[in-house]
Amino acid sequence: MNLFEKMFNYQMMTRLNETGLFTWTSQERAWLRMMLNHPAAPEALHPNTLHKMHDMLDAEQDLDLQDYLTEKAKSEENSVFHPLLKPLRQMILHHQGFRLTGRVRNGRISQDQFGYPYKLEYSMVKKEWYVLWYAPLHNKLMSTKLHSIITTEAQPLQPETASQYAAKIAILTENRKTTVTIEVLPEFNQELSRILYAFSCFEKQVEFVEAQQTYRIELTIPRNEMDYVLSKMRFLGKRVRIADNAALRERMSETAAKVLARYAETELETLPERTSGGVRSHPIEKPFANADGSDSA
């Protein structure tokens, strides 16, 4: 299987597009056939569609990749599909609003909220689908896990209203963006490739300060994703440090202090009690009821 086939060439593609000609190669069919064996296929495709696809692809080559290709450190994947994707996708396609009832934090139920859905987002990290929507009542962008939705019902909207919402969404999305600059400690420059791979899932800009041989990575992220960046920072450990953001630097500093206190505490506990009644009477620094772990990664 050669991914550099002439058929995939950009000039060919441009030429064929002129008349809307559809071509598919046996490679693409073999890939699709493999994907149809994934447990998500019967959930994502109507039985008729699935049946037709199987018929069409029956004669195709079987890729059998599982014998040669191993995926490591993968999150367990409950499902890559969710039944609400289809109705929500239709609402987005037709610029409809919705009324939504769902479970929110602390087991509360939020009743019948009105919103305008604009994207369906899958988190590769949490392996969950979310609907991103705009709540006109509060002028806020919301993100709701499909698993927490109890009911959702389409609401017709005037086209003008829908485009007003779309404009609001663009502004709010832009407003919630922020940047974080991360510095690679020069002694870890030889690990740069690994570090950059780890950050390759973010929008970013890299700067190289030649005089100090220092790489600075500027990430552009939505503000509510800070916790995920922090978890990446902890993942990479001492190779990187946050260069510019006081709040995040404080969070990292706090985490380090809490971790060290955690270890110090158990070290103390395991010490034999040499001083009679002494150990416990020392004021041990109260350790953080508030575990810093964040909902991320």
Place this chain on the structure above:
Amino acid sequence: MAKESFDKEIQFLRMLSLTSGAYNRKQYAERLGISVHTFDKTQRRLKEIMQTVADQRSGSEQNKEMADLVRFQYGESAEPMLLFLFRAKSMKETEVQRLSVLLHTLQDQALTAMELLDACCADLPEDLALPDEKTIRSDLKYLEEVGVIRKEPGGRPYRYLLQQDVLTGLSVEEQLELYDFVDIMANTQVPSVQGYLLRDSLKKAIATSYPQEEATEPFIYKYHYYSRILDEAHLYTLLSAIRQRKHVQFLYYSPKKPSSYSSQNTNPRFEREAGGRSNRIVPLEVVYDHQYGRWYVIGFQGRRGFVKFRMEGITQLEEQDSIEEEYMLKLKQQWAEISRYSWLVDTGNTVTVQARFFHPQDGQRNFILDRVRLQGQWGTITPETDHTFLYEIQVNGITEIKPWLRSFGSSCEVIAPQRLRQEMIKEWKEIAQYYESVREDVQLPDDDEIE
């Protein structure tokens, strides 16, 4: 096939997408090991392709810098810009013309080679030399081989027809359903290049029935490793070599110096390697690492034993002579045994790692437990107290699991082995030092409400 040129383009694109903005053209050229002239030429060529492909989408990319074009833009679309690497193969203009005339002619009817020759002669622009029968036959053979067209049942002279059942056999709604499925699978599963290519064609096919943008861009994916598709360029060569039991040879450029991840005690010489070295291996397995979005190939290399290479460093990959089935099977079994407890690809000594995890504050959803369940691979979870649980796993070496454990911050305390515990403490002390000067009273900016 001009293999070197793709190798260069892959490295080029990887460097641009990973380090966008870091270097000037001279520095880029130096790091890629090419002349500034070649750098400029490659950049011009890729930019031209990019614009041809991108123009159809937005039409406003004219003045963007190359690095901006390949930059990952989250939130706007699931469009994989690096895909155009696989669209970059050079072709003669005459061939492009001929093949597209052939396919267009076959769009509505099945035809014989001679009928197609006539059609070609009639449809090709006058300034092009007319093709002969032999050329047409070899074009048809190519198109049939890649599966774009097929012969109609029946005897000679064969009639050819376009494979487009997916359009003719599916209703408009079903096509959209299939598009969604392909989009989701290409973005969430590996390998994905064929899926992205198919997504591209389907996208155009459904555009006539669904012209609005919302039809083709309803989904976005966070946070996935976007540059992984570049390494798929080598994937099929390697998989086919494994399947057919062939040696492979390649020139390996170690990504800077190999980190402790790539290889440990099985392969001490490799660690000292500088790069650009020729290697001949018996390929056994390809490993995709979800933690960083990188690909590895595992092989056997005579005296050096089992070796691991990152796919990003592989160039000039070539298939060679074959290996006896029995020998290959034996190696595969050995490797399966050795790597059974590898968090990724580490084959160090097997140790039992034990860690205590702390539940989040009262009233919060237990996302720590959820995450350990989700990502903890084959480790076991045992409830301990009301606010803690224990996690235990057997792994080969501690290097690869360490970052994951560390990413939990103070919600995780390593208990055993003692060495890992000590390393953890040491590292957190160092990290604490980085931020020692921070003591101002600062607050995180208010978040937008989520959920």
